[in-house]
Amino acid sequence: MSDVKYSAKKQAVKYRSSFPELWSAFLRKHFESPEHVAVVFWVDGSTARNWWAGSHSPSGFAVGIAYQELPTEAAAMLRMGQ
DSSP states (O other): OOHHHHHHHHHHHHHHHHHHHHHHHHHHHHOSOHHHHHHHHTOOHHHHHHHHHTSSOOOHHHHHHHHHHSHHHHHHHSSTTO
16 A cells, blocks of 8 residues: 555544544534534434443434534544544
8 A cells, every 4th residue: 555545544543533532522513412412413322422431423414413413513623634
């Protein structure tokens, strides 16, 4: 594998592993509580609490909702390399 491909893969792995923390920070900044998150993202309370705690990442649909509802804020907080 070339150094460029290896570097890109390494960055992607790092981003993926850090995403639960990014997502949690985004939610905590823009929503009042896990219950508020559950309503906005149409998920159950357990999922919302796991996201809030930073222990789980969302699926693509939730990131899509974030970009639809708060496009500037999501772009600012959820980008790779932030």
